[in-house]
Amino acid sequence: MPSSVMPMPSQAGGGSAPAAIAATGLRKSYGDKAVLGGVDLHVPQGTVFALLGPNGAGKTTAVKILSTLITPDAGRVRVAGHDLAGEAHRIRAAIGVTGQFSAVDGLITGEENMLLMADLHHLPRQEGRRTAAELLARFDLTDAAHKPASTYSGGMKRRLDIAMTLVAGPRIIFLDEPTTGLDPRSRHNMWQIIRGLVADGVTVFLTTQYLEEADELADRVAVLNNGRIVAEGTPEQLKRQIPGGHVRLRFTHPDTYRAAADALREVTRDDETLTLQIPSGGSQRELRAVLDRLDSTGVEADELTVHTPDLDDVFFALTGTTDPTAPAQPKETAR
Template structure:
């Protein structure tokens, strides 16, 4: 499928939201291995932007470049209004980063982890204690605050990790696969935390291997493949790039089935199942047209189902790879 990049939408007043993150032509290689081959990104302030891609596609490398952990080989980027190459210190002051692996020190308590982070941000002692107490309460960690972090569950460690990231009040947060390895309940808790952050005005740059996570959270999604952005847009825009949407009608009355199959244009027949499949983009208008036709023809279908492409279909079509799901993690239906 050819690559397709959707334009960043304007607000209702016609103005484009300010960019919290922008990048043009970012390149990175390790020896002969090209990891990023000139990618462009624009992340509006106060939104969730999700970067999807197969393992090894360069998602973590992108986060490491934009968070000043490593340097790009080429291209330009601005984060929080600061040039990445010339004002890295100002970028660091404006961002927080939660990586794939927890930064929590298991040998000390959750509270001590928070206070250590406050010291690293040079907060006065009283201010550090106040911020620590507020964040521990916000992330439901008050009861566990005095316990060694090594005793925390995976979900608790992730909550503490993000709480530590928020000590410095960052305007932009990079979350690199924040829910990998968490059980479904902990993942949903983390989704709620991410939504609250954005409601509070924080911009979230999210990489994930869970496609339903991007579908649930992201305002815009980019698919990274072979070092390039294969497509970018809202979840609905990306789904429309993939063909295969259809309405399926199943009948128990052979006469009704034959009438429908012979008169519905473009329908695919399934004589064994007594079913017809009609290409459709899943819109309400198309569904109403099919129902109106059935009524006018006096034909009653016993079962009607609508299939629209999901992000699994988009991912497979754009990357040619298996959909990335973690072992023992069932795929959840998007709501």
């Protein structure tokens, strides 16, 4: 381990539970390319923490460091109460990792994959069989347990992958883009599995390219861009930082559209689509005010929609791209 990687100081007393994952000043470079440029992370126990960012932002590198697969160039890390600098073996015993690419062996059955994992963790034979059977049932794989894993659907393979990760009973799980390539139904099934893990007290560190996924699952979200955390908070906190909420009024008749545009203040016009956009935070009071202003003119919109900022807007504002799969941008977008 490089000498610049120092142990994380023990958390001060005061009755609060220690973080499941804590990192300060993480740095990692490959040649002259800095992948992580000083990343701080704090993940409370029993929560879902989502790390968002475009391709090349450093998400997978962060996961590899925290899960002891690679060493940082600098920084301090503590996972499951253990220092990365001197207790990497203890961290590995306390965590589970499901990467972007499946660890499932398609040449053997689902049950054999589970038993192989139990052997790798040195579980006694009887305990290994019991654990495998329980996890196969929990992930709705009992009927397919004796079929080659190569015959499984993408969703089934992903469920088996996570079941294998749970054989040793880890309390912290790293899920690196766990639903990539899954159809919407399989993705929603995976969300239910993740919620169930957290309900059991497991901490989940999640990287994802699906912003809806982070919004649905995460207690806290960090946005990583060009190797740095550019924002962190609950999904609602991040959304409130981003302007752009509005009420959109659509009209079918040009005369009605023009009358509404003349009567309403602070509107953005789109003469081609006959729509008006009025800034609004989306509250009931603001919406009522818009409707009162319309009523006072005697004009009625044919369609009214309310848009409040979502994580897509947050992502765009912080990374300069609406596509999480696009490469990281050379400069941050001003916030």
